[in-house]
Amino acid sequence: MNRITKLLKPKLNSLWCAVICLAVVSCNQLQQGRGEITPASSTDNNKKAIAEFWPVLDITVTKDKAVEERINKMISEMTLAQKVAQMIQPEIRDISIEDMRKYGFGSYLNGGGSFPNSNKHATPADWIELADKMYQASIDASLDGSVIPTMWGTDAVHGHNNVVGATLFPHNIGLGASRNTELIEQVAKITAREVMVTGIDWVFAPTVAVVRDDRWGRTYEGYSEDPEIVKSYAAAIVKGLQGSVGKDFLGDEQVISTVKHFLGDGGTVNGDDQGDNIASEEQLFNIHAQGYIGGLSAGAQSVMASFNSWHGVKNHGNKYLLSDVLKERMGFDGFVVGDWNGHGQVKNCSNESCPQAINAGLDIFMVPTNAWKPLYENTIAQVNKGEISQSRIDDAVRRILRVKVRAGLFEKPSPAKRVLSGKTEVIGAKAHRGVAKQAVRESLVLLKNNSRLLPLSPKQRILVAGDGADNIGKQSGGWTISWQGTGNNNDDFPGGTSIYDGIATAVHNAGGEIELSEEGRFKQKPDVAIVVFGEEPYAEGHGDIDNLAYQRGNKKDLALLKRLKEQNIPVVSIFISGRPMWVNAELNTSDAFVAAWLPGSEGAGIAEVIFTKASGEINYDFIGKLSFSWPAHSQQYVVNRFDADYQPLLPYGFGLKYGQPSTLSDQLSEELNIADKALRKLEIYQAAVQKPWESFISAGDTPLAITSSVENISAISFQTIDKQVQEDAFRLTFSGNKTAIFSFTSNFPEDLRGYVETNSSLTFSYRVDEKPSHQTLLTMQCEGDCSGSLDMNSIFEAAPIGKWQVHSIDLKCFTNAGVDMAKITTPFSIETSGTLQLSLADIAITPNDNKEAIQHCN
Numbered sequence: 001m002n003r004i005t006k007l008l009k010p011k012l013n014s015l016w017c018a019v020i021c022l023a024v025v026s027c028n029q030l031q032q033g034r035g036e037i038t039p040a041s042s043t044d045n046n047k048k049a050i051a052e053f054w055p056v057l058d059i060t061v062t063k064d065k066a067v068e069e070r071i072n073k074m075i076s077e078m079t080l081a082q083k084v085a086q087m088i089q090p091e092i093r094d095i096s097i098e099d100m101r102k103y104g105f106g107s108y109l110n111g112g113g114s115f116p117n118s119n120k121h122a123t124p125a126d127w128i129e130l131a132d133k134m135y136q137a138s139i140d141a142s143l144d145g146s147v148i149p150t151m152w153g154t155d156a157v158h159g160h161n162n163v164v165g166a167t168l169f170p171h172n173i174g175l176g177a178s179r180n181t182e183l184i185e186q187v188a189k190i191t192a193r194e195v196m197v198t199g200i201d202w203v204f205a206p207t208v209a210v211v212r213d214d215r216w217g218r219t220y221e222g223y224s225e226d227p228e229i230v231k232s233y234a235a236a237i238v239k240g241l242q243g244s245v246g247k248d249f250l251g252d253e254q255v256i257s258t259v260k261h262f263l264g265d266g267g268t269v270n271g272d273d274q275g276d277n278i279a280s281e282e283q284l285f286n287i288h289a290q291g292y293i294g295g296l297s298a299g300a301q302s303v304m305a306s307f308n309s310w311h312g313v314k315n316h317g318n319k320y321l322l323s324d325v326l327k328e329r330m331g332f333d334g335f336v337v338g339d340w341n342g343h344g345q346v347k348n349c350s351n352e353s354c355p356q357a358i359n360a361g362l363d364i365f366m367v368p369t370n371a372w373k374p375l376y377e378n379t380i381a382q383v384n385k386g387e388i389s390q391s392r393i394d395d396a397v398r399r400i401l402r403v404k405v406r407a408g409l410f411e412k413p414s415p416a417k418r419v420l421s422g423k424t425e426v427i428g429a430k431a432h433r434g435v436a437k438q439a440v441r442e443s444l445v446l447l448k449n450n451s452r453l454l455p456l457s458p459k460q461r462i463l464v465a466g467d468g469a470d471n472i473g474k475q476s477g478g479w480t481i482s483w484q485g486t487g488n489n490n491d492d493f494p495g496g497t498s499i500y501d502g503i504a505t506a507v508h509n510a511g512g513e514i515e516l517s518e519e520g521r522f523k524q525k526p527d528v529a530i531v532v533f534g535e536e537p538y539a540e541g542h543g544d545i546d547n548l549a550y551q552r553g554n555k556k557d558l559a560l561l562k563r564l565k566e567q568n569i570p571v572v573s574i575f576i577s578g579r580p581m582w583v584n585a586e587l588n589t590s591d592a593f594v595a596a597w598l599p600g601s602e603g604a605g606i607a608e609v610i611f612t613k614a615s616g617e618i619n620y621d622f623i624g625k626l627s628f629s630w631p632a633h634s635q636q637y638v639v640n641r642f643d644a645d646y647q648p649l650l651p652y653g654f655g656l657k658y659g660q661p662s663t664l665s666d667q668l669s670e671e672l673n674i675a676d677k678a679l680r681k682l683e684i685y686q687a688a689v690q691k692p693w694e695s696f697i698s699a700g701d702t703p704l705a706i707t708s709s710v711e712n713i714s715a716i717s718f719q720t721i722d723k724q725v726q727e728d729a730f731r732l733t734f735s736g737n738k739t740a741i742f743s744f745t746s747n748f749p750e751d752l753r754g755y756v757e758t759n760s761s762l763t764f765s766y767r768v769d770e771k772p773s774h775q776t777l778l779t780m781q782c783e784g785d786c787s788g789s790l791d792m793n794s795i796f797e798a799a800p801i802g803k804w805q806v807h808s809i810d811l812k813c814f815t816n817a818g819v820d821m822a823k824i825t826t827p828f829s830i831e832t833s834g835t836l837q838l839s840l841a842d843i844a845i846t847p848n849d850n851k852e853a854i855q856h857c858n
């Protein structure tokens with residue numbers, strides 16, 4: 001088939017469908033996923049497509065006859081309930097040890113920011129204790145005869161990142177810049193060792209997404225926009241985590257790895273997290289599947305199904321991809337684990353029931369929340385009713401047991417007695433931090449270096465500024481202790497260093513002078529200023545953005561850079577980010593500019609590159625090269641090596657070394673694209689609170705900033721809840737003890753006059769869970785003592801309990817009530833002195849809103 005016909009294929013398919021299958025099966029069903037319901041002729045078609053696009057892999061781990069016999073014997077002794085339990089993976093917040101003893105789950109996980117006893121500062125001993133108890137309970141649950149240990153999976157995605165004190169490596173985007181596969185294998189090896197200290201068997205890494213649209217909130221979890229690096233890195237990481245066959249494969253210091261998220265997660269339309277990938281099959285293979293070629297060939301024992309769809313069909317239910325391609329054609333004989341209730345997103349499924357996913361080839365349901373119990377019961381019932389075949393169940397269990405045998409879980413002692421268990425000195429060990437520091441050095445990409453300002457002599461008077469300078473949480477990004485990477489401070493990183501720490505050491509050792517001031521103030525004029533700034537941490541969909549402009553509408557870091565420049569102080573910018581961003585103005589205002597990505601806990605690695613030795617010699621040169629093209633304007637979010645019309649600001653592979661002339665002009669265009677200037681929806685809360693707003697609760701006293709998913713004070717509590725995806729909404733409970741208020745507030749007043757001029761409205765989704773007992777006010781506040789409130793009781797009282805509603809209020813209602821739109825500090829707050837339970841989501845100011853849904857005020 002030539003290129004054109006391949007690209008046309010989806011269309012041809014529908015045509016074929018319209019003509020041929022009307023009588024056989026509805027087109028809808030057929031197009032929904034090669035494979036969910038497949039007439040014979042399409043199976044032949046599938047076979048042809050498979051052979052055309054997908055290779056048979058040369059996998060280093062092969063089947064062993066004795067192992068297969070052993071597994072078969074076990075399977076023959078298991079009850080259906082025990083088999084299904086192997087396929088259920090609950091989360092530590094939702095099951096007890098007793099549940100494990102009763103059901104004997106095949107595995108369990110802790111999600112991002114989920115710790116033993118819900119204690120962020122849980123010690124390695126606490127982790128081991130939980131691992132050991134779960135293990136023992138799973139043994140108790142086993143059949144007479146065959147004992148089947150459970151296994152624990154965790155997201156160790158840049159080191160053992162849920163554990164305080166662990167070595168945190170740069171996120172994958174930074175590792176991609178280093179182009180060093182040996183280093184990457186070392187990083188993975190160390191991660192495996194630190195994980196083994198806590199008694200955990202399995203990690204959900206590496207992410208091998210090939211990121212095509214930098215607006216995606218998981219861009220930084222990818223090594224590159226190009227499959228080349230991803231493929232070779234995947235193999236190296238898998239080897240580092242699992243060890244090598246014939247050597248240390250799944251030995252005492254290794255963990256099971258998961259190549260994720262299968263398939264096409266980095267290529268969704270608009271970079272939408274969990275969205276739809278519409279790549280042709282050829283592109284799916286050439287671009288998105290390359291990490292699997294690398295990782296599976298190296299022997300990765302598990303694959304995680306992705307939340308995304310391919311041509312509208314959720315991967316968790318796509319038999320063609322999970323079974324026909326991955327297992328049958330490519331020859332993967334490990335297991336496919338689902339992603340966080342991802343099965344619930346398959347058409348006609350819920351978190352509690354999804355035979356479609358099992359039938360498509362999912363082997364383990366990742367089922368956090370209390371959905372695990374109904375899911376377990378429903379799955380058993382579905383096998384009994386014949387909706388899932390016994391042989392599919394046996395195949396899934398065979399795959400799970402095969403991995404357990406290969407991992408030596410039947411032979412290894414309980415987690416507490418394993419070789420590395422409890423060796424706390426291994427966590428955050430000096431040698432480990434040394435490798436992480438090397439990774440930091442090699443990940444830095446020098447974008448600009450006017451007059452060879454870098455490297456700096458450490459003997460000078462140095463000013464360090466910017467809110468990222470002394471902030472290990474910020475420099476580490478998402479998936480850092482907490483899921484979103486928020487709510488951490490430097491004390492949460494014992495043994496780690498901020499970027500400032502490294503600079504201070506270099507300067508002090510050489511006899512230079514240093515001042516640290518976030519706002520860039522100084523007592524004595526410095527010779528040079530190093531300004532560290534960039535994105536705040538985020539994870540997954542919470543990091544999705546709609547264009548790449550840095551600090552659009554709130555150029556506070558640019559103001560700082562300008563202030564220093566105006567005083568004739570040379571400026572070195574260190575930019576922290578999970579993706580390339582449009583920073584033309586910041587580049588213009590910097591003499592040197594370093595893309596530092598998300599370096600992790602060893603910030604000191606940066607000073608080792610940007611400073612010379614005291615003698616003036618170069619200490620370490622820059623090695624990093626862009627693994628993502630750098631955008632020329634804010635709308636250039638899809639810009640990838642080999643694009644037909646490739647015009648980035650800086651191309652893939654760019655990265656200056658010392659001594660090379662800087663090529664960037666100081667007069668890059670600072671014009672925002674027209675499209676950006678048009679008023680677009682101003683989001684206040686969209687799955688998470690949006691910058692510059694922050695959320696607070698208060699009951700007369702000092703407002704409490706909301707930094708985690710649950711916050712409580714006397715009269716009001718806040719809790720994130722799930723509306724469409726996890727934690728995209730929140731519930732407020734007013735107890736009625738006192739007047740209490742929830743608000744979104746910013747320190748920088750926003751000028752919203754343009755929104756009033758374009759007939760915008762304040763829009764939000766709400767659900768009344770318990771009606772208000774007293775008056776409830778929705779208030780906007782402006783700088784100075786200025787505010788305007790609307791009484792919401794009639795609306796909340798009329799709303800049906802427990803049902804999501806959308807409401808919009810003409811902004812003029814607020815101006816009528818006395819609000820000055822030129823300086824809004826709080827665009828939304830809710831206040832009552834009575835009792836009320838109210839859930840909220842999708843809060844925004846929407847221009848030219850559809851008038852029908854609007855609450856008008858004359």
Ligand code: BGC
Binds near residue numbers: 110112483727
């Ligand atoms: C949980 C995290 C988890 C994440 C996965 C969140 O709702 O709090 O623990 O890792 O979902 O998407």
Ligand code: BGC
Binds near residue numbers: 111155204540
């Ligand atoms: C993420 C996965 C992660 C899982 C468990 C999901 O939301 O997509 O990458 O492994 O949560 O925390």
